[in-house]
Amino acid sequence: MSNRSGSPTQRTWDRTRQSREARLAAASAYARGKLVAADNVTKLLEAVVRPGDRVCLEGDNQKQADFLAASLAAVDPKIVNDLHIVQSGVVLAEHLDLFEAGVAKRLDFSYSGPQGGAIARALKAGKIELGAVHTYLELFSRYFVDLTPHVALTVARCADRDGNLYMGPNTEDSPVVVEATAFKQGIVIAQVNELVDRVPRVDVPGDRVDFVIVAPEPFYIEPLFTRDPAQITETQILGAMLAIKGIYAPYGVKRLNHGIGFNTAAIELILPTFAERLGLKGKIATHFALNPHPTLIPAIESGWVEQIHSFGSEVGMDDYMRARPDVFFTGRDGSMGSNRMYCQSAGLYATDLFIGSTLQIDLAGNSSTFTKDRVAGFGGAPNMGSDPHGRRHASDPWLQAGREAAGDTKALPRGRKLVVQIVETFGDKLSPTFVEELDSLALARSLDLPLPPVMIYGDDVSHIITEEGIANLLLCRTPLEREQAIRGIAGYTDVGRARDKRMVEELRARKVIQRPEDLGIDPLDANRSLLAARSIKELMHWSGNLYDPPAKFRNW
Amino acid sequence: MSNRSGSPTQRTWDRTRQSREARLAAASAYARGKLVAADNVTKLLEAVVRPGDRVCLEGDNQKQADFLAASLAAVDPKIVNDLHIVQSGVVLAEHLDLFEAGVAKRLDFSYSGPQGGAIARALKAGKIELGAVHTYLELFSRYFVDLTPHVALTVARCADRDGNLYMGPNTEDSPVVVEATAFKQGIVIAQVNELVDRVPRVDVPGDRVDFVIVAPEPFYIEPLFTRDPAQITETQILGAMLAIKGIYAPYGVKRLNHGIGFNTAAIELILPTFAERLGLKGKIATHFALNPHPTLIPAIESGWVEQIHSFGSEVGMDDYMRARPDVFFTGRDGSMGSNRMYCQSAGLYATDLFIGSTLQIDLAGNSSTFTKDRVAGFGGAPNMGSDPHGRRHASDPWLQAGREAAGDTKALPRGRKLVVQIVETFGDKLSPTFVEELDSLALARSLDLPLPPVMIYGDDVSHIITEEGIANLLLCRTPLEREQAIRGIAGYTDVGRARDKRMVEELRARKVIQRPEDLGIDPLDANRSLLAARSIKELMHWSGNLYDPPAKFRNW
Incomplete structure (x- = not known):
C-alpha cells in the first residue's frame, strides 16, 4: 500500500485562504481599514462576492440586513451571479429581487413569512432552484458541514473601528453565521446603525469581521411576536383553559416553548388569573425558551416566570428586559442578549x-x-x-x-x-x-x-x-x-x-x-375578563410603562 | 381582573445582579483588575462561590480546568458547600474530591471516562446526588433553561488584561458555558497558561470574563482520540470493509460522524486503499462532524476529505490543521477552532x-x-x-x-x-x-x-x-x-x-x-496491509511530519 515517506503532498491546501486574500485585495480600493462608505457597498460586493458563492444574507426571524440586501440586489449580474443563498429568513422583497435579477439562483432557507407566496411563484417559474426548507437548527448545523457560506452579510446595532459588533437584544443568528463563515476563510461584512468608540458589549469579536458599513437607515426589524390582546377570542381563551387544566397541570409542565399565535398568547394572559386560581403558580410554566412576548408581561410581573432564554428580541421590549435581569438573559452592559442557535437547542433538548x-x-x-x-x-x-x-x-x-x-x-x-x-x-x-x-x-x-x-x-x-x-x-x-x-x-x-x-x-x-366538562371547564366561563390584560395599553401599564409598544400597535 | 395602573411592582428584579456585585466586592481583595495570583485562587473561590451554587467546572471532553478544579477542592467546606456541579466531563480525580470533601453534593454531567467506576461507588455510598447523565447538547441546552451556572470556571491558552480569551483548537465547550453564565449575571473565572498583550484571536470576549489566573502549569489535556494503527485487528478491518461496501457505498453517505474506537479508525485507514479501489472517492465520506483523528490523515492527504468541523481538538494535530485550512475550520490567526455545541448540532442535524x-x-x-x-x-x-x-x-x-x-x-x-x-x-x-x-x-x-x-x-x-x-x-x-x-x-x-x-x-x-460473501468480501482479504498507515510513525510521515504525536504514542 501507498505509505509515503516524509515529504508533504504537492496539493494546495489553502485555496480558501488564497481566495480570501484575493478578495480582500480586490476590496481594498473601497475600504479604509475595515470601514466602507455606504456609497461603495455595491462595488465592495462586486469585488468580494464570486459567481457561485454561497452567501448568507442575514435574514433572521426579526432583524434584517436590509441595506446589504438592497446593495447585493444592485450588483451587476454579469459580475456576480449564480449565487447560492443560505439564509434563515427570506422575508424582504429584496430577498426575492436577487433571484429576479439573476444574481442568485439557488436557495436554502428556514422561514419565509410574508414572501411565502412570492417564493412559490418563483419556484414554479423556475427562477429559484430550491435546496430545502429547514428548521433553524438544521440550517445552522449545515453551515458547518455542507452549506458553509463564502460570504456572510450580517447586521449589528453598532461597531467599533476594530470591527467588534454589538447586536444587543437582537443577537439572533449572527454569532453562528459569523463563526461558520470566518473560520472557513470566508468574508464577513456587517451593516451597522452607527460607529462608536467602544461597543457596549462584544457580541461578535472584531477579528471575525472584515468590513463594516454604517447604513443610511437603522436596520429593519419586524414586531413579529406582538399579539394585541384585544384580538383574542373567547374560543381561544377556552383553548387556553383546556391547555392549562388538561395538560400543563396534570403533567406538571414547568419548562416549555410555545408558538406565537393568539391561542398561546391567551395562555400567557390567563396564567395570572385562571391558572392562579387553580393554585398552579410555581408548579407550571416557570422556565421558557421563548422570545420576549409582550403578552407574557402580566405573568412575569405576577411572579410566575423564573427564567426566559430567547431566540431573538421583540420591538419595544428593550427597557423592560433591561429592568428584569432575574428573568431575562442580559449582558454585562445590562441589555438583553439572544441567541437563536442556543435557544433552539434549548427548545429541543431542555423543555x-x-x-x-x-x-x-x-x-x-x-x-x-x-x-x-x-x-x-x-x-x-x-x-x-x-x-x-x-x-x-x-x-x-x-x-x-x-x-x-x-x-x-x-x-x-x-x-x-x-x-x-x-x-x-x-x-x-x-x-x-x-x-x-x-x-x-x-x-x-x-x-x-x-x-x-x-x-x-x-x-x-x-x-x-x-x-x-x-x-x-x-x-x-x-x-x-x-x-x-x-x-x-x-x-x-x-x-x-x-x-x-x-x-x-x-x-x-x-x-x-x-371534553371541557370532563375537565370541569364550563365554556361559558371562557370570557375575555379572564385575560390579565385586554389591550396593548394594559400590557404597557403592567410593565410600569417600561414596555414601549411599536407605533402600529398604539391605537390610543 | 387585576389590571394595574402605571406603577412598577415593588418586587426586586435584579437579585442576580445584586448577588453578582456582592461577590465581586468580596473578591476585590484578591484581584488586581481582572488578574488574580495563583496563590489567591482558593481565597477568591471562597469569596465568590456561595453554598448551593450551580458551578460549571470545565471539565470538557479534552481540556481540563485542572488548576481551578484543585483550587475548588481546597476551599473550606464550612464556607463553600452543597455545590451543584454541572459539567460535561467528570474525568479528573479532583472532580470526585469535591464530593468527598463535602464541597459539592449534586452532579449533572455527560461523560465520565476514567472516573466511571468512582462515580458509581460515590453514588452507592450516597456521596453524590445524581441529577442526570446527559448528552453534551442537552446539558448545554439546560444551561439556558434550568441548570444555568452561577459560577463558571473555564480554561484558555492565554488571555490579555481585558480578559479576552484564546482557547485555540480546544475551544470546545467554553463559548456556550461562558455565554450561559455571563448573561445570567454569573461569575466567570478563567485559568490560562499565559498572559499576553494581545491574544492571537478572541474566542471569548473579555467583557464576559471576570477573573483571569495564570496557572502554575499548562492545563491538562488528554489525547483521547488517538488510536494507534498498530493495534487494529483483522476482525476490525473486516468490519470496516463491511461498513464501506455494505452501507457507505449503497446509501452514498457523504456527511457523517463516527466513533472513536478501533473499528472506526479502521474505516478511516482503508478509505485510501479498499474504498479507493472500489471507485468510491468523492462519492462517500467527504464531510465530517468529527474530532481531528490522526488516523484520518491518510484519507485527508489522499484528497478524500472535503471538510471537517470539530467538537474539540486532538493533541499533536495543531500544526497539521493549521497547514490544512481547506479541510479544517481555522480562525483568522490560522489555528483551528472547535466548538462542541455547534458540532454536536451538526452531528445531529447535518449528517x-x-x-x-x-x-x-x-x-x-x-x-x-x-x-x-x-x-x-x-x-x-x-x-x-x-x-x-x-x-x-x-x-x-x-x-x-x-x-x-x-x-x-x-x-x-x-x-x-x-x-x-x-x-x-x-x-x-x-x-x-x-x-x-x-x-x-x-x-x-x-x-x-x-x-x-x-x-x-x-x-x-x-x-x-x-x-x-x-x-x-x-x-x-x-x-x-x-x-x-x-x-x-x-x-x-x-x-x-x-x-x-x-x-x-x-x-x-x-x-x-x-454476510461478507453476499457483499463480495472475502474475510481472508481483511488484512493489515489494507491499512494506509500501520503505525503512529506512518501517520506522522503521511502528514509531512506536521503531526506531532504525543510522547506516550512514540515508541520508536
Whole structure:
C-alpha cells in the first residue's frame, strides 16, 4: 500500500485562504481599514462576492440586513451571479429581487413569512432552484458541514473601528453565521446603525469581521411576536383553559416553548388569573425558551416566570428586559442578549412541552402550514415540536408522557416530549383545520419536492386541543384509535362529522378524549375578563410603562 | 381582573445582579483588575462561590480546568458547600474530591471516562446526588433553561488584561458555558497558561470574563482520540470493509460522524486503499462532524476529505490543521477552532450517518456502555445516534433509509438517519456483546435511577455490523424479525446460538442480513496491509511530519 515517506503532498491546501486574500485585495480600493462608505457597498460586493458563492444574507426571524440586501440586489449580474443563498429568513422583497435579477439562483432557507407566496411563484417559474426548507437548527448545523457560506452579510446595532459588533437584544443568528463563515476563510461584512468608540458589549469579536458599513437607515426589524390582546377570542381563551387544566397541570409542565399565535398568547394572559386560581403558580410554566412576548408581561410581573432564554428580541421590549435581569438573559452592559442557535437547542433538548398552532392537520396527526400557493417555511416548530430521541435526562412530565405512550408494551421504559397542537376546528375564512389530505402534498407534487412539507409528523404529536376538547394521542393504541381520537375533537368539519360515535365515546371513557366538562371547564366561563390584560395599553401599564409598544400597535 | 395602573411592582428584579456585585466586592481583595495570583485562587473561590451554587467546572471532553478544579477542592467546606456541579466531563480525580470533601453534593454531567467506576461507588455510598447523565447538547441546552451556572470556571491558552480569551483548537465547550453564565449575571473565572498583550484571536470576549489566573502549569489535556494503527485487528478491518461496501457505498453517505474506537479508525485507514479501489472517492465520506483523528490523515492527504468541523481538538494535530485550512475550520490567526455545541448540532442535524461501537446490545437493538460497576456517561453518542424527527432537508441516503423503513405502509413518505453500531460479537475478556438484558438495567435498579441508561435505543438503530455480517433493521417488519436479524449476526454468543436458523436464512434471502460473501468480501482479504498507515510513525510521515504525536504514542 501507498505509505509515503516524509515529504508533504504537492496539493494546495489553502485555496480558501488564497481566495480570501484575493478578495480582500480586490476590496481594498473601497475600504479604509475595515470601514466602507455606504456609497461603495455595491462595488465592495462586486469585488468580494464570486459567481457561485454561497452567501448568507442575514435574514433572521426579526432583524434584517436590509441595506446589504438592497446593495447585493444592485450588483451587476454579469459580475456576480449564480449565487447560492443560505439564509434563515427570506422575508424582504429584496430577498426575492436577487433571484429576479439573476444574481442568485439557488436557495436554502428556514422561514419565509410574508414572501411565502412570492417564493412559490418563483419556484414554479423556475427562477429559484430550491435546496430545502429547514428548521433553524438544521440550517445552522449545515453551515458547518455542507452549506458553509463564502460570504456572510450580517447586521449589528453598532461597531467599533476594530470591527467588534454589538447586536444587543437582537443577537439572533449572527454569532453562528459569523463563526461558520470566518473560520472557513470566508468574508464577513456587517451593516451597522452607527460607529462608536467602544461597543457596549462584544457580541461578535472584531477579528471575525472584515468590513463594516454604517447604513443610511437603522436596520429593519419586524414586531413579529406582538399579539394585541384585544384580538383574542373567547374560543381561544377556552383553548387556553383546556391547555392549562388538561395538560400543563396534570403533567406538571414547568419548562416549555410555545408558538406565537393568539391561542398561546391567551395562555400567557390567563396564567395570572385562571391558572392562579387553580393554585398552579410555581408548579407550571416557570422556565421558557421563548422570545420576549409582550403578552407574557402580566405573568412575569405576577411572579410566575423564573427564567426566559430567547431566540431573538421583540420591538419595544428593550427597557423592560433591561429592568428584569432575574428573568431575562442580559449582558454585562445590562441589555438583553439572544441567541437563536442556543435557544433552539434549548427548545429541543431542555423543555418538556411544545405547544403551537397550525393550518392543517390530517387523520394521522400530521400538520402543515404550507398551502397550495405558499411555501411558508417552518422556522423552529419542527425542531421544538419533535420528540428528541437523544434526550437522556428525566423530568416528571417527560416520564409521565413516556409511561402513557408505552402502555403495556414490553419495551424499555423511556420518556417522551409533550408536543401539543392547539387549533380551532375552522380557521380563517372558515376553512377546516382537519383534512383528509394536507394541501402540502399537492404542493409537493406540483413543485416536484422530494417529500411533502410537514411541520410536525403525527407520531411526534402527543395532544391536539380544539374547542371540542383534548385528544391524547399518547393513549391511542392503533392507527384507527388515533384517527377516531382526532375525528372526535374535529367539530363540524367533514373529518369531525365522519367520526364513529360509539368509538369516540369509548375513547372518551378511557380519557383519550376529554371534553371541557370532563375537565370541569364550563365554556361559558371562557370570557375575555379572564385575560390579565385586554389591550396593548394594559400590557404597557403592567410593565410600569417600561414596555414601549411599536407605533402600529398604539391605537390610543 | 387585576389590571394595574402605571406603577412598577415593588418586587426586586435584579437579585442576580445584586448577588453578582456582592461577590465581586468580596473578591476585590484578591484581584488586581481582572488578574488574580495563583496563590489567591482558593481565597477568591471562597469569596465568590456561595453554598448551593450551580458551578460549571470545565471539565470538557479534552481540556481540563485542572488548576481551578484543585483550587475548588481546597476551599473550606464550612464556607463553600452543597455545590451543584454541572459539567460535561467528570474525568479528573479532583472532580470526585469535591464530593468527598463535602464541597459539592449534586452532579449533572455527560461523560465520565476514567472516573466511571468512582462515580458509581460515590453514588452507592450516597456521596453524590445524581441529577442526570446527559448528552453534551442537552446539558448545554439546560444551561439556558434550568441548570444555568452561577459560577463558571473555564480554561484558555492565554488571555490579555481585558480578559479576552484564546482557547485555540480546544475551544470546545467554553463559548456556550461562558455565554450561559455571563448573561445570567454569573461569575466567570478563567485559568490560562499565559498572559499576553494581545491574544492571537478572541474566542471569548473579555467583557464576559471576570477573573483571569495564570496557572502554575499548562492545563491538562488528554489525547483521547488517538488510536494507534498498530493495534487494529483483522476482525476490525473486516468490519470496516463491511461498513464501506455494505452501507457507505449503497446509501452514498457523504456527511457523517463516527466513533472513536478501533473499528472506526479502521474505516478511516482503508478509505485510501479498499474504498479507493472500489471507485468510491468523492462519492462517500467527504464531510465530517468529527474530532481531528490522526488516523484520518491518510484519507485527508489522499484528497478524500472535503471538510471537517470539530467538537474539540486532538493533541499533536495543531500544526497539521493549521497547514490544512481547506479541510479544517481555522480562525483568522490560522489555528483551528472547535466548538462542541455547534458540532454536536451538526452531528445531529447535518449528517446522514452515525457509526459507533458499544459494549452491549440487547435483542431489540438497545445498547449501553454502562456496566454494573461503571456510570460511564454517553457523551455525544445518544445525540448523533438518534433519528432527528425535526430534520426537514432531504439527501439521498436519508431518503433511501426512509423508504426502506416505510416499506409498504401508507404513512407519509419521510427520511431517516442511518445509525450504525459496529461491534465484534465478543468484546474484552471474551464477554459477549449481545445479551438478553443490558447490565444497565441492573445498575438502574441498584442506584434507583428513573430510567435504565441506554446509549442508543433500538428503534433508532438502522444497522448492526459484526464479523458475521450486517443486519439491516430498517427492513425488519416485526419485533420478531428484528430479534432474529440481531441473533443472525451475533455469532457464537448465547444470543447468536439461539437463532431460528430457518428464519435467519429467510432474512438473508431478503437482504435483511448480509454476510461478507453476499457483499463480495472475502474475510481472508481483511488484512493489515489494507491499512494506509500501520503505525503512529506512518501517520506522522503521511502528514509531512506536521503531526506531532504525543510522547506516550512514540515508541520508536
